[in-house]
Amino acid sequence: MPKVTYIDSSGNKKTIDIPNGLTVMEGAIQNKIPGIDADCGGSMACATCHVYVKEEWFNKLPKIEDGEQDMIDMAFEPKKNSRLSCQLVVSDEMDGLIVTTPSKQT
Amino acid sequence: MIKIDALIVGAGPVGLFAVHQLGIKGLKSEVVDNLDKAGGQCIELYPDKPIYDIAGIPECTGEELTKNLLEQIKPFKTNFHFNERVQEITNEGNQWIVKTSKNKVFSSPNIIIAGGVGSFEPRKLSVKDAEKYEGKNIFYSVTDKNKFSGKKISIFGGGDSALDWALELSKISKVTLVHRRDQFRGAPHTLNEIKKLEKEGKVDIKTKYQLSSIEGDKSIKSINIKNDDGKEIKIETDYILSFFGLIMKLGPISEWGLNMDKKTIKVNTENFETNKKGIFAIGDICAYPGKLKLILSGFHEGALASVECFKRARPNENYRFQYTTTSKDIQNILGVKTK
Numbered sequence: 001m002p003k004v005t006y007i008d009s010s011g012n013k014k015t016i017d018i019p020n021g022l023t024v025m026e027g028a029i030q031n032k033i034p035g036i037d038a039d040c041g042g043s044m045a046c047a048t049c050h051v052y053v054k055e056e057w058f059n060k061l062p063k064i065e066d067g068e069q070d071m072i073d074m075a076f077e078p079k080k081n082s083r084l085s086c087q088l089v090v091s092d093e094m095d096g097l098i099v100t101t102p103s104k105q106t
Numbered sequence: 107m108i109k110i111d112a113l114i115v116g117a118g119p120v121g122l123f124a125v126h127q128l129g130i131k132g133l134k135s136e137v138v139d140n141l142d143k144a145g146g147q148c149i150e151l152y153p154d155k156p157i158y159d160i161a162g163i164p165e166c167t168g169e170e171l172t173k174n175l176l177e178q179i180k181p182f183k184t185n186f187h188f189n190e191r192v193q194e195i196t197n198e199g200n201q202w203i204v205k206t207s208k209n210k211v212f213s214s215p216n217i218i219i220a221g222g223v224g225s226f227e228p229r230k231l232s233v234k235d236a237e238k239y240e241g242k243n244i245f246y247s248v249t250d251k252n253k254f255s256g257k258k259i260s261i262f263g264g265g266d267s268a269l270d271w272a273l274e275l276s277k278i279s280k281v282t283l284v285h286r287r288d289q290f291r292g293a294p295h296t297l298n299e300i301k302k303l304e305k306e307g308k309v310d311i312k313t314k315y316q317l318s319s320i321e322g323d324k325s326i327k328s329i330n331i332k333n334d335d336g337k338e339i340k341i342e343t344d345y346i347l348s349f350f351g352l353i354m355k356l357g358p359i360s361e362w363g364l365n366m367d368k369k370t371i372k373v374n375t376e377n378f379e380t381n382k383k384g385i386f387a388i389g390d391i392c393a394y395p396g397k398l399k400l401i402l403s404g405f406h407e408g409a410l411a412s413v414e415c416f417k418r419a420r421p422n423e424n425y426r427f428q429y430t431t432t433s434k435d436i437q438n439i440l441g442v443k444t445k
Contacts (some may be wrong), residue, residue, distance in 0.1 A: 039223045039354050040371075041390070041399045045151035046223075046354070070291045073264045074229060074351040078286055078316075080334050106229060106353040 002095035018090045025049040025085035035101030036059040042086040049085040050075040053097040058074045076102050110134050111419040112216035115192050118146020120404030122175040127412035130436045136185045138192055140225035140378040145172035159415035168245050181440045190245030191225055193358050199294035216415040219387045224356040243326040244346045252364050254279045258342050269296045276309045282341055284331055367393040369438030377414035378407045386411040
């Protein structure tokens, strides 16, 4: 099962096994990872599952769509490597992915 | 004091259908919502996105669903209290006394919380001192544009609100529009207008920049904006307008002493009552084993809650389960005639 590591804004790390097909957001919610709110439940409508993706991973991920980019405009402190974790569907290629959560979501 | 059989908190699809379920049982309900219109997330977050899982409706948008629900509850002539939030509750015997942010007072044996993920509020700027200047030099909506006449305005955001106000205010003030990337997501016509104004030197556009700090004492004097490479620019500014959409906050309800599970309220699945008698939670805001955050689940939850609401509002009457297809009582209430 692919492993995804979540690092919070103070540097605390948690690595979780996430079955293929779940999103990085769902993996966080099901494992009670703090720092990801996901208020809208994954309908790409709220930007509260915002994460930063480690540089080396950012270009390997499926390309960001306009709708996601538009929502990231609304996110708390967006950066170049911002993604919405509800749009990152876990697959074998994503084994080892590292994401950092912002200091808050709203 | 407004006396009713049930107060519904939230005018989203689930709150609207709760009006229906209460209404066909002869119960009078009124609805409070912090937004300025009905529809909740359907209208605020995805008015144009199609929904495919409403039973019997293969495809509809959030806006269409809201319109149809409002049509469905027309016979009940429901009062809506928009731009208002429920604040505190007290208990008087069998009744809940509910105060709103506009000091309206309701007395009702039942409160149905259909609040989704909470009430919508503008997403606020997080830089230092943003709070201090809020309402004075920083605004998240515009009520009186004349205040900005002849002033230096920095507008933040990349959507329609930011673009529309940049266009409008460029006629009377010196506008700088700041957005974190070089693509805007406004209507094409607005985008063309803005580009035209930029060429004419009537609007200054700074893209790939974000607000980094505010300088001033009693009022704002200037702001600094920073790009991804760390380059910083200072912009003389009298007013900041920020348009980063809405967030959802549960607000005062979280202090009502209800059993909570993170941002949701625990209910039983028999009647969707919370740990407090006469307070119900339905739709996305309620929590129980197996809960699905679907509109269709919220409809079911409202139907079951309305039965318990009837028992509390009409303690001396027996509840009778009736079908809309055959019940003369319901058809009278709906004002429809059948053969």
